[in-house]
Amino acid sequence: MSKTEQAALAGEDMSPVQEAKQAISRFVNEFKGFQGEIQSRLQQTEERVTMLDRKTQTAARPHLAAATDTGAPHQKAFNAYLRSGDDDGLRGLELEGKSLSSAVNSDGGYLVDPQTADTVKSVLKSTASIRSIASVANVEANSFDVLIDHTDVGAGWADETSPAAETGTPSIDRISIPLHELSALPKASQRLLDDSAFDIEGWLAGRIADKFARAEADAFINGDGVNKPRGFLTHATVDNDVWNWGNLGYVPTGISGGVDADAIVDMVYALGAQYRANGTFVMNSKTAGHVRKLKDADGRFLWSDGLAAGEPARLMGYPVVIAEDMPDASDGSFSIAFGDFRAGYTIAERPDLRVLRDPFSAKPHVLFYATKRVGGDVSDFAAIKLLKFGTA
Numbered sequence: 536m537s538k539t540e541q542a543a544l545a546g547e548d549m550s551p552v553q554e555a556k557q558a559i560s561r562f563v564n565e566f567k568g569f570q571g572e573i574q575s576r577l578q579q580t581e582e583r584v585t586m587l588d589r590k591t592q593t594a595a596r597p598h599l600a601a602a603t604d605t606g607a608p609h610q611k612a613f614n615a616y617l618r619s620g621d622d623d624g625l626r627g628l629e630l631e632g633k634s635l636s637s638a639v640n641s642d643g644g645y646l647v648d649p650q651t652a653d654t655v656k657s658v659l660k661s662t663a664s665i666r667s668i669a670s671v672a673n674v675e676a677n678s679f680d681v682l683i684d685h686t687d688v689g690a691g692w693a694d695e696t697s698p699a700a701e702t703g704t705p706s707i708d709r710i711s712i713p714l715h716e717l718s719a720l721p722k723a724s725q726r727l728l729d730d731s732a733f734d735i736e737g738w739l740a741g742r743i744a745d746k747f748a749r750a751e752a753d754a755f756i757n758g759d760g761v762n763k764p765r766g767f768l769t770h771a772t773v774d775n776d777v778w779n780w781g782n783l784g785y786v787p788t789g790i791s792g793g794v795d796a797d798a799i800v801d802m803v804y805a806l807g808a809q810y811r812a813n814g815t816f817v818m819n820s821k822t823a824g825h826v827r828k829l830k831d832a833d834g835r836f837l838w839s840d841g842l843a844a845g846e847p848a849r850l851m852g853y854p855v856v857i858a859e860d861m862p863d864a865s866d867g868s869f870s871i872a873f874g875d876f877r878a879g880y881t882i883a884e885r886p887d888l889r890v891l892r893d894p895f896s897a898k899p900h901v902l903f904y905a906t907k908r909v910g911g912d913v914s915d916f917a918a919i920k921l922l923k924f925g926t927a
Contacts, residue, residue: 652888654737658744663857664752665767668815669880670914674714679883681914683708708780712883714908715763719746722900739890743905753860755882755911764911767880767919768862768869775805775920783913785869785921792866792924796829796837802873802922803851810875810918814853817872819861826850826871864924871922879918884909 659666672679684707721742728735751764758766767783775784786805788798806814818826827838827848839849847854853873862868885908893902913919 652886654740655744655747655888658741659748659751663859664748665755665817665856665858665876665880665911666751666882668817668856668876669755669882669911670877671882671884673886674883675885676714678711678713679881679910681710681712681881683710683915710881710912710914712764712881712910712912712914714883714885714910716906717747717750717763717909718904718906719743720902720904721746722897722902724900725894726899728901739903739905743888747907751909752858755880756858756860758911760912764882764909765913766911767872767913768921770913770916772869772921772923778917780916783916783919783921785923787923787925787927789926790924791926792864792868794825794829794864794871794922794924796831798922799826799829799837799851802871802920803853806874806920807917810878813875813877814873815876816850816853816855817858817861817876818855818870819859819863820857821863822861822870823848823855823857825864867923867925869921870924872919873922874919875915876919879913879915880911881914882909882911 719742721739723735723738754764754766756766756768758764759769771782772785773779773782775786778784784805786798786802788794790798803811803814827836829837831837837851838855841848847856849855861872862870864870888905888907891904891906893904896902
């Protein structure tokens with residue numbers, strides 16, 4: 536016991552200096568005890584963290600002779616379904632809050648995972664067809680209705696005192712575009728599917744995209760509307776001088792099976808100004824080979840190639856889409872179309888693509904039955920004009 540404490544017990548009075556020394560001594564002793572407790576707890580915590588870290592590293596270490604699985608869950612599940620028909624991974628799998636198992640229809644089809652579906656769409660858009668310039672609508676129903684107001688509201692002048700006269704009433708025309716089923720049936724041997732080095736998703740997307748692109752491109756131009764979209768060339772045609780709604784107007788070239796620069800000019804200005812600003816020419820490669828040789832009265836070519844890679848060629852300043860399903864130039868053929876196809880032709884489709892795996896019908900091959908629903912039709916008969924290779 537210190538002299539100060541002894542003095543305190545003896546009842547002796549302590550000076551202020553002695554009291555301060557006593558308080559400091561007590562603080563130092565208490566702080567040392569607190570510091571020791573903290574160090575002990577930190578050491579215990581560090582030991583626990585080290586133990587957990589070792590367990591985590593052990594669990595994360597891949598098994599010997601096994602590859603690390605880096606695929607996304609939906610890709611692994613879809614890939615397993617394509618290769619072996621194993622749908623356990625698809626059932627109950629949730630992707631962005633939407634369960635893939637809800638897309639199973641009565642015949643066992645599955646909704647294609649988003650990555651594969653996007654691959655198909657990108658190929659379709661890059662294929663030269665009306666799809667690239669038409670209006671495309673995604674729908675969930677069996678048909679898509681387009682409302683067309685093809686008459687003007689009446690108007691008249693009035694002064695301050697005269698009564699207002701009743702004006703004309705606009706009429707609304709409804710065009711219904713039914714959706715039809717487009718299908719593809721590629722096949723592969725089971726041995727090829729068992730080869731893990733084979734990119735099953737890329738192959739399937741490429742085959743489906745090629746089939747769908749060729750079928751769509753032809754239907755949007757020449758389809759008769761029976762279990763397929765209706766092409767714009769299958770509608771009734773009349774001379775543009777007597778054009779009326781429900782028909783496509785045409786301009787004759789005045790040359791049997793041929794065309795000259797004047798006919799191209801007449802065709803461009805047969806289209807209304809409100810459509811001409813967004814006009815696009817559509818023709819096949821053979822017709823383009825004839826047209827690109829045409830010159831105006833001053834000897835300048837009407838055709839000009841794109842200035843940069845990927846840009847379309849231009850005819851009289853308007854872009855040209857080369858669609859091989861357009862007819863070749865012959866007497867009476869409608870080999871060139873010009874118009875605002877964004878307004879004139881509408882494509883309606885369901886956004887989902889379904890795939891059904893069939894390992895039984897073509898053994899030892901496995902069939903993949905892919906389907907989508909799409910429709911198309913003319914939505915504005917004033918927005919598209921045709922060039923008739925003939926004298927009348």
